[in-house]
Amino acid sequence: MVGLPHEFLRAALVAVFLRASGAKPNLVPVEQARAYLRGACPMRIGLAVGAPRADFLRGRVVAIGAAGELKISTASAARPVSGAPASSAQLICEQDGAVWRAAQLQATGARVQMGDSSPVFYPGVIEIRPGALGLTVVNVVPIEDYLEGVLPSEMPVSFHMEALKAQAVVARTYALHELGRHASEGFDLCSTYHCQVYRGDSLSQPSPGLNRSDEAIRATRGLILSYRGYVAKPVYHSTCGGATEDVWNVWANHLLPYLRARSDEWGISSPLAGEQAACRFLASEGRAFCRASRRFRWEMEFSLEELSEKFRANMPLLGFSSAEPGQILEVAVERRSRWGRVEALSVSTEAGVFRIWRDNIRWLFGAGKPGPGGIPSTFFCIRRKGANVVLTGGGWGHGAGMCQIGAEGRAKAGRRFRQILASYYTGVEVARP
Ligand SMILES: [Zn+2]
């Protein structure tokens, strides 16, 4: 997201989950989504795993001790109740010296405080259960209420209403596609960048900006993206730089026909043919819908020593054994997609040639500029400047699916949210199943 550090954090997490992120897309039939959209099935959102202890208090939340401890204030507990795991199946509970066992504790209208953070109100039910590592805290919440705690973290609320509506449909669809991702831990989605950032009601201050994101959710209530009867996997990124990418050129095992490369420019629909055309395009201002992004074009310069160090540090992450690669002698584009992104990069070192594929290329130079996530995109050209290597690139993020700044550009140019979604997700249906 432009102007926010989210993309860095997300990138870092994606790097951590690099192999997991290659997980095959889920096949969720739209009939299954219907029960969630009509409120019959609430979402289960994991707020904490492995908390040592929970206290249900009456009235105001008091300061808490060790990080990871929980205190929950709720009108439903007449007196303080404390719970800690007795085993991975039972809680041991205490109230006024009385001790008993229970499978779980539940609270409605609860404010939850974790670590040193301020208490946050969560709609729906808070459920506390023992798990293998400690207490698991789950918010059982209807999907539309969940989205109100998601959208402001996924797109700036100052964006155009039609862009916010497109993002609302995307966030709703994404949540349904990822149902059960954390099933082994007892919930559907976590509340961090790994799934979608969810902050309960902490953002619903009486502010006109946030009302706009709630308005976008209400205006698109129940609408999702589907493809041939299944919930789509609507991945998105901050800035494409002028063209999005076929998803299989980003993650090899994602053969999703609706995540096709598309031009993000006014009136241009043909791909970039060859190395020269791609580099010329990246050297130009372009007329793309996302050209307002501060990462629309970027340049990074590395010395070969710097690159060698980064490569050495990132080898295990990239799936190479940590054999000593020696100095990097040359870095070159070996294969480029029709739409301009680098598909294969060859790194020649004293120990031989290493080939890095697709989105993994972004993590090759990680832990350095511009953030822990590596280089902003795989849409770049390489040139030598003396002993240094210069990357001239475009865009921010993986490049598949919706370009968020492009969505904003299209909205400002008068496109409605359905047109925006159709531009980035080829052949999907936008409907209330
Ligand atoms: Zn997750």
Ligand SMILES: [Zn+2]
């Ligand atoms: Zn774009």
